Amino acid sequence: MENNQSRRNFIKATAIIGAGALLTNTKLNALAPGDAPFATLPALPYDYAALEPHIDMLTMQIHHDKHHKTYVDKLNEAMAKETYTPPPSLESLFETISAKSVAIRNHGGGHYNHSMFWQIMTPKHTDTIPDKLKTAIDASFGNVETLKKQMNDAASKRFGSGWAWLVQQKDKLVVSSTPNQDNPLMDVAEVKGQPLIGIDVWEHAYYLKYQNKRGDYLDAWWNVVNWNEVAKRMR
Ligand code: MN
Numbered sequence: 001m002e003n004n005q006s007r008r009n010f011i012k013a014t015a016i017i018g019a020g021a022l023l024t025n026t027k028l029n030a031l032a033p034g035d036a037p038f039a040t041l042p043a044l045p046y047d048y049a050a051l052e053p054h055i056d057m058l059t060m061q062i063h064h065d066k067h068h069k070t071y072v073d074k075l076n077e078a079m080a081k082e083t084y085t086p087p088p089s090l091e092s093l094f095e096t097i098s099a100k101s102v103a104i105r106n107h108g109g110g111h112y113n114h115s116m117f118w119q120i121m122t123p124k125h126t127d128t129i130p131d132k133l134k135t136a137i138d139a140s141f142g143n144v145e146t147l148k149k150q151m152n153d154a155a156s157k158r159f160g161s162g163w164a165w166l167v168q169q170k171d172k173l174v175v176s177s178t179p180n181q182d183n184p185l186m187d188v189a190e191v192k193g194q195p196l197i198g199i200d201v202w203e204h205a206y207y208l209k210y211q212n213k214r215g216d217y218l219d220a221w222w223n224v225v226n227w228n229e230v231a232k233r234m235r
Contacts, residue, residue, distance in 0.1 A: 041068060059204075075111050091112075091185055094183065105188075121221075130227060136168070139171070148222055151177040151197070152215070155177065156215055156218065160179065166198075176191035207217055
């Protein structure tokens, strides 16, 4: 008879998510005491204050240390309760998210979306866009200014909490938005594809500095976009 622990160890796999900043352990069964958690909180790739004045330090601190940490903790709690076979990565979990619990959808999405969000921002922003991405933007939108306008528009019109997305669909790029912590990798998304940019438009992402002025936050956000990381996310 196969030993359960060795079976689980055998099946343990490591998946790289997004830009490769996030490691995720997977296992056959629900978590047992002492097992490594399904998800871990990735460190910010810069200081809390690094995105000032566009994104303020306190917002970054609370957003990462409290909000993102809660998504990770609650995702681990939810995964520990589940008994189905977990997938090798969050991405593959999203393919059938409509069949999973609301907790896994919300906190799994929250974990993935924020892990990406930290990576696609940088204090060393430049306007130079890698060729492959620039070509795709020009082909789909005409120019980068039109892309920004469409993204800001989608982000402004998203009622309540959610995300605005730049999504890759093979050779084409499209703009969309999702409610809550959904994302374009989920089977429930209206517009599906590879997420290249996600802008968090939950109030916790901007309210301390921008209060009700979501548009000002969106205009400022493009001053910290990390075009190199966005390009790396292309498939
Ligand atoms: Mn957030």
